[in-house]
Amino acid sequence: MIKAIQILRHQGKQFIKDVTKVTLNEPFRGRPVISKIKVDEEALAKICPTNAITVNPVSIDLGKCSFCGECAFQFPAKIKFTSDYKLAANDRKKLIVQEGDDKAIELNSELIRKEIVSFFRGSLKLRQVSAGGDNSAELELNAAGNVNFDMGRFGINFVASPRHADGIVITGPITENMAEPLQICYDAIPSPKIVILCGVDAISGGVFQNSAALNRKFLETHKVDLYVPGNPPHPLTFINGVLELIGKLSRVKR
Amino acid sequence: MRNYITIKNNETIPFNTIPILKYEEFLETNVSFLKDAHNHCVSYFAFPFQNKLRLICCIANDFKARIKLTSAEIETNAAKVYPSLTACNLNFNMFEREISENFGVKYSDHPWLKPVRYSCSRFDQSASISNYPFYKIDSEELHEVGVGPIHAGVIEPGHFRFICKGEQIQHLEIQLGYQHRGVENLFLLKNNLLQRTLLAESIAGDTTVGHTTAFANLWESLCGYEPPDDLQFVRTLALELERIAIHTGDLSAICADIAYQLGASVFGRLRTPIINFFQNWSGNRLANGLIRAFQNNYSFTTELRDELLKILSAYEPDFEEMSDKLMHNPGSLSRLEKTGVVTFEQAHSIGAVGMTAKASGLNRDIRASHPSLYYRRMDHQPVIKHHGDVYSRTQIRREEIRQSIKYIKSLLKNIPDVESNKRLLLNPKQNSFLISLVEGWRGEICHCAITGENGELIHYKIKDPSFHNWLALALAVRKNEISDFPICNKSFNLSYCGFDL
Ligand code: SF4
Numbered sequence: 139m140i141k142a143i144q145i146l147r148h149q150g151k152q153f154i155k156d157v158t159k160v161t162l163n164e165p166f167r168g169r170p171v172i173s174k175i176k177v178d179e180e181a182l183a184k185i186c187p188t189n190a191i192t193v194n195p196v197s198i199d200l201g202k203c204s205f206c207g208e209c210a211f212q213f214p215a216k217i218k219f220t221s222d223y224k225l226a227a228n229d230r231k232k233l234i235v236q237e238g239d240d241k242a243i244e245l246n247s248e249l250i251r252k253e254i255v256s257f258f259r260g261s262l263k264l265r266q267v268s269a270g271g272d273n274s275a276e277l278e279l280n281a282a283g284n285v286n287f288d289m290g291r292f293g294i295n296f297v298a299s300p301r302h303a304d305g306i307v308i309t310g311p312i313t314e315n316m317a318e319p320l321q322i323c324y325d326a327i328p329s330p331k332i333v334i335l336c337g338v339d340a341i342s343g344g345v346f347q348n349s350a351a352l353n354r355k356f357l358e359t360h361k362v363d364l365y366v367p368g369n370p371p372h373p374l375t376f377i378n379g380v381l382e383l384i385g386k387l388s389r390v391k392r
Numbered sequence: 393m394r395n396y397i398t399i400k401n402n403e404t405i406p407f408n409t410i411p412i413l414k415y416e417e418f419l420e421t422n423v424s425f426l427k428d429a430h431n432h433c434v435s436y437f438a439f440p441f442q443n444k445l446r447l448i449c450c451i452a453n454d455f456k457a458r459i460k461l462t463s464a465e466i467e468t469n470a471a472k473v474y475p476s477l478t479a480c481n482l483n484f485n486m487f488e489r490e491i492s493e494n495f496g497v498k499y500s501d502h503p504w505l506k507p508v509r510y511s512c513s514r515f516d517q518s519a520s521i522s523n524y525p526f527y528k529i530d531s532e533e534l535h536e537v538g539v540g541p542i543h544a545g546v547i548e549p550g551h552f553r554f555i556c557k558g559e560q561i562q563h564l565e566i567q568l569g570y571q572h573r574g575v576e577n578l579f580l581l582k583n584n585l586l587q588r589t590l591l592a593e594s595i596a597g598d599t600t601v602g603h604t605t606a607f608a609n610l611w612e613s614l615c616g617y618e619p620p621d622d623l624q625f626v627r628t629l630a631l632e633l634e635r636i637a638i639h640t641g642d643l644s645a646i647c648a649d650i651a652y653q654l655g656a657s658v659f660g661r662l663r664t665p666i667i668n669f670f671q672n673w674s675g676n677r678l679a680n681g682l683i684r685a686f687q688n689n690y691s692f693t694t695e696l697r698d699e700l701l702k703i704l705s706a707y708e709p710d711f712e713e714m715s716d717k718l719m720h721n722p723g724s725l726s727r728l729e730k731t732g733v734v735t736f737e738q739a740h741s742i743g744a745v746g747m748t749a750k751a752s753g754l755n756r757d758i759r760a761s762h763p764s765l766y767y768r769r770m771d772h773q774p775v776i777k778h779h780g781d782v783y784s785r786t787q788i789r790r791e792e793i794r795q796s797i798k799y800i801k802s803l804l805k806n807i808p809d810v811e812s813n814k815r816l817l818l819n820p821k822q823n824s825f826l827i828s829l830v831e832g833w834r835g836e837i838c839h840c841a842i843t844g845e846n847g848e849l850i851h852y853k854i855k856d857p858s859f860h861n862w863l864a865l866a867l868a869v870r871k872n873e874i875s876d877f878p879i880c881n882k883s884f885n886l887s888y889c890g891f892d893l
Pocket residue numbers: 185186187188189190191198202203204205206207208209210
């Protein structure tokens with residue numbers, strides 16, 4: 139017992155005091171900034187392994203970007219990745235960063251359904267479904283609940299049963315073999331409920347785009363409430379996105 | 393004349409030097425190879441070649457650091473039925489199931505010929521994952537428990553079907569495939585190096601370094617490029633860091649599953665500085681972006697060295713204190729000891745690898761048996777335990793963490809100069825074959841590639857250690873209480889996506 143208390147004391151304080159204010163260091167790849175410098179745009183777009191770069195004007199779709207960093211290595215004057223980890227959006231178009239843009243990505247409050255804030259602001263229980271996820275986004279979602287990031291302090295937790303959940307967090311490109319279990323799980327969640335796509339694979343298929351093994355029909359019939367880019371998304375990206383969605387950011391200690 | 397050819401890990405050879413045997417001789421040869429206790433099957437697969445189906449079997453001799461290759465040709469469409477290698481040795485079980493699922497090969501005497509993962513290119517497209525033929529026993533005393541595919545936690549999907557007598561598990565059948573993304577097919581379809589590297593990073597996101605290193609080593613050898621010291625250094629260091637990070641996380645999860653909150657929290661937070669170090673080095677907590685063929689985008693500076701040494705010296709006392717407490721806590725020991733036992737005979741007969749094998753007294757560790765990178769210069773002695781229970785698998789993690797820290801400290805004494813920050817565009821050799829083995833934290837990772845006339849990939853075969861080891865979990869839980877299933881499962885921590893591909 140004494141030993142256990144000693145161990146406890148040795149841990150000190152591990153939690154991040156303010157999850158909205160942490161700064162991450164280079165070379166962390168967060169929101170990219172694209173300069174207006176002229177480059178060979180076709181060559182630039184061709185580099186991208188997941189077709190995230192489009193030209194005229196040059197833009198990067200964070201829903202497709204696997205954050206490999208290759209474009210920035212080869213065109214350092216054109217593209218820079220900042221360490222801004224607040225990448226989540228509820229409007230798919232907002233994930234597209236254009237040449238010359240250098241502003242924070244924010245949620246469009248008009249698109250947030252009223253019931254999301256009124257029902258879930260105090261407590262949000264989520265059911266996670268890995269539908270072809272490679273266990274990287276899953277590891278980071280688990281980390282979001284650990285003693286360092288501790289999103290449980292905001293009333294946000296993952297739960298075992300969809301019946302206890304207020305929404306679903308999907309990771310992975312949605313495989314054919316998971317299409318039915320995903321639908322069953324979603325149906326079992328009581329309304330109102332939210333859908334969060336977590337990671338590049340979930341948002342666009344990522345490097346698995348066009349694989350014959352996927353079945354992404356679920357996304358054609360369900361509205362997505364939050365897109366969380368990243369490969370995998372950093373726990374801070376996820377937590378900040380969800381806090382903003384449920385209207386809790388103003389209450390987070392500043 | 394010998395009817396097989398012998399190669400080394402990462403050695404590229406002309407494809408046509410692999411002898412083609414008659415199927416019967418192929419069967420006998422490979423079965424007899426496995427009578428030598430030093431041999432095990434690292435990969436056995438089929439692919440369509442010149443209108444026939446070519447079988448390739450790779451048997452590793454762990455004592456001589458060599459791999460024996462044989463091949464055979466069989467008809468793809470014929471209604472012919474073949475005797476199975478599995479009937480003679482269970483090492484071949486999963487491989488033959490996979491061959492049968494993908495190409496419709498029929499075996500007369502395979503004891504358990506069931507679908508593996510319902511891959512998108514499976515032979516029988518009418519077979520569906522919702523109709524898996526589970527083993528059934530008719531009895532009024534037994535009942536079935538089905539768990540999954542979606543589990544109670546943030547983890548990947550898979551279905552577990554238990555047959556229980558009261559609370560006691562008699563039999564467990566594990567059905568996977570839910571995570572199948574068609575990775576191997578995509579390796580052929582995506583024809584640029586970066587795309588393939590990203591695929592390798594996504595085979596199993598908890599083993600990014602392991603799988604990407606297997607791919608990078610393979611690709612470089614295929615292009616006739618010998619990685620200089622700085623690349624080898626980065627990969628070796630990253631492999632050991634990944635091992636520390638995941639093992640620490642596993643210790644946390646093991647504690648969580650026995651409701652030991654102190655251990656769960658302490659190990660959980662001890663993992664954080666290690667993966668944050670990956671972020672400070674490569675920009676990503678799971679080391680995505682770090683391992684690249686021919687190049688190193690993130691040189692390992694002396695500042696990074698100092699930072700890592702600081703992290704390790706803060707990690708060590710807290711880790712030792714916590715693991716000592718865990719290993720001496722009667723409450724936790726009573727849950728870990730004699731739970732989920734895999735005997736040496738079982739591990740050997742199913743061809744278990746990595747941690748699972750080492751916990752049952754079976755010495756399988758590529759770092760020692762088929763070393764590449766800096767492991768060639770180290771005298772790596774694998775950590776071996778003998779009880780095959782959850783406790784042994786917990787001990788392995790504890791001791792391997794210590795060992796990795798020791799290796800990292802010695803690596804850090806001598807950081808090689810950066811030679812590889814340029815982008816090389818080399819082309820793979822034509823009509824070649826090679827095999828790349830890497831010991832990831834979970835065990836042996838095996839990538840095989842075959843190129844065609846123009847150096848294009850005509851086949852890419854990936855094997856995650858989980859491919860061998862899921863069966864070990866099914867055996868381990870027999871005669872255990874079903875309530876001990878989570879802790880058994882966690883003690884193996886096998887990969888769903890690495891298996892499903
Ligand atoms: S960092 Fe993103 S946009 Fe740039 S090349 Fe990689 S995937 Fe494409």
